[in-house]
Amino acid sequence: MSVGISRIILPPNTLITKDDCVRTCAELLALTGGKPGGVLLQITGIGSFSPEAISAFGEAATVTAFGVLGKTQVDRVIAHRLLRPAPPRCPTKYFTDKDEAISWLRTIG
Template sequence: MDQDEITGANFRVYRLVPGVVRCDHPQGAEVNAQDAHEVVEAIATLAGGEPTPVLVDLRGTRTVSREARRIFRESRAPSKLAMYVGSPLSRTIANFFIGVARPDVPARVFTDLDDAQGWLLDDG
């Protein structure tokens, strides 16, 4: 039986729609290297080891460590990365990741969930 959701101490990863995986962090999350390894592994598990579009909800995230950013950047799990933000802090975290970590996959920041999902599902 296929698994549809994996949770850890500081994350929840699940199938949002067929072909898209979502990662949520709890309010005030401080994402560290262990969290990052577990999230990457969870995404790969749900995607059957194949790269897949990933939506990350950063609205409640407080910090992401340097080591966690490196782990996320080097991950081959996402084929596209949409970062869903709300607060100025979550927007800063997302923009910092794109600007400094420079992921090897297309990555964008969104304030609208429907726009983020639409972009992830667009093959163009």
């Protein structure tokens, strides 16, 4: 991954819960030492996000931008749920190409 950009790969075929998000955010905080940065959030093939999980990801304090990476139309629908009704506090954009997502994250951060 690029300097200042972390990659989170969510497990496929699962319902992502608030507990999953809290654990992932804690791991991210430990990994980055609390330094702000962009996150490439790979959601390819996940089952769904609980409403509480969506709120938890949107409130990640040290994340300066989310590049949400998926491949399928289902991934796009799930990503849309992440951005509505209350978008995250930082810029967030959906991508199907990893390199485009990383380039965008570099321009934001």
